[in-house]
Amino acid sequence: MIEFAQIRAFVAVADELHFGRAAKRLNMTQPPLSRHIQLLEQQLDVTLLERTSRLVELTAAGRAFLIEARTLLQQRENAIKAAREAAVRTGGSLRIGFVGATTYGYLPWLASRLHAELPHVETDFVELTSREQLEALKSGQIDFGLVRPLQTANPIRSACVFREDLALALPLDHPLAVRRRPELAQVDGQPFIMYSKAGPYMNALLTLAFAAAGIRPNFVQSMSQAQAILALVSTGLGLAIVPGETRNACFDNVVFRPIRLGPSVFAELHAIWRSDNKNPFLTRLRELSFRT
Secondary structure (H helix, E strand, O other): OOOHHHHHHHHHHHHHOOHHHHHHHOOOOHHHHHHHHHHHHHHHOOOOEEEOOOOEEEOHHHHHHHHHHHHHHHHHHHHHHHHHHHHHHOOEEEEEEEOHHHHHOHHHHHHHHHHHHOOOEEEEEEEOOHHHHHHHHHOOOOOEEEEOOOOOOOOEEEEEEEEEOEEEEEEOOOHHHHOOOOOHHHHOOOEEEEEOOOOHHHHHHHHHHHHHHOOOOEEEEEEOOHHHHHHHHHOOOOEEEEEHHHHHOOOOOEEEEEOOOOOOOOEEEEEEEEOOOOOOOHHHHHHHOOOO
């Protein structure tokens, strides 16, 4: 029985007239590519390619088969597209958990994208902590979660969908507010509003960064959510380091400045889902969720 993998392999070699380039194009090694061609020729009982150590050429049979092979591959793509479009038109639903930090930028972006790409799918967003989402996913209460990084095990799958830089949030009249790019060392000894251990991801991220830089801010208050932290910054109580997109929060007397905690330190957002979830729209949601 002829397989699409064999047809795809033949078309790639016919296009490239070179096994090495064709293998690279298909993201595979040459031995399995050669095996696909051999099996195809055996099943057709014809020689499709003449190959020497230096040259690959199509035979007359190969040129004739190439025309139909391209048609078969295009028909396959058309069938997949038609099936997906039909599934979208029939409607359905997705229940998505999210952490509050996504509301400053990522969640509106995803909601808009889902509305454009899956207009017939009813989407229900539910605000939960990362741990609550993990439990809701295990019990089937949600199809998909947007969380800070956490440990998962089968059948729960996880992938990073967004990384954002961090920002220093300052009262408008703070001396560092005039600097375009304050250094982390300048936070040393400053009144600082820290993420509490109820916000474990950001708490650990900042704690490790401060220890690595050898600085000790003066922690005057700790809160679990960025909105509450920024509210205290706006009163002049202290400064804070928050994910960059929180600058979309509406605080007129708070300014944000980029700040580096390390060469590869970002605030990550991960998607989580069950590998055994049969929701027909879950795969498309996962594809749409990646934001660069």
